[in-house]
Amino acid sequence: MALITWNDNLSVNVQEIDLQHKKLVGMLNDLHEAMMQGKGSEAMGKIINGMIEYAGIHFQTEEKYFVKFGYLEAGSHKREHTDFVNKVNKFKQEFDKDSFTLTFNVLQFLSDWLKNHIMVVDKKYSRLFNEKGLR
């Protein structure tokens, strides 16, 4: 069973960003699946590294539009991104020391963060982005 199921409540009404969010959701589900199947730390480490890398690319995309469209809440939004990157990097360091530290609780935290961030924080830019012609 997937950890997060994509639904329209997660759409920010911008196709490029929805696709990136879907990919992140997919990566979290892959990690959950790997954990449930008892996959080795090497396979799981690869997924985590992929997630860290892709989250970085995704945050850069959003932040590029913040600058381009003069988004007023860019500062606090970017701080959320930085906090998240720091937390995930910390999980990765702990995972590298002992792969058993990656528990369901960690995955639950990541998926809750992502859902909450998309539905509460990301959705705030939808209107501005749409008004600037981005859909």
Ligand SMILES: [Fe+2]
């Ligand atoms: Fe965001």
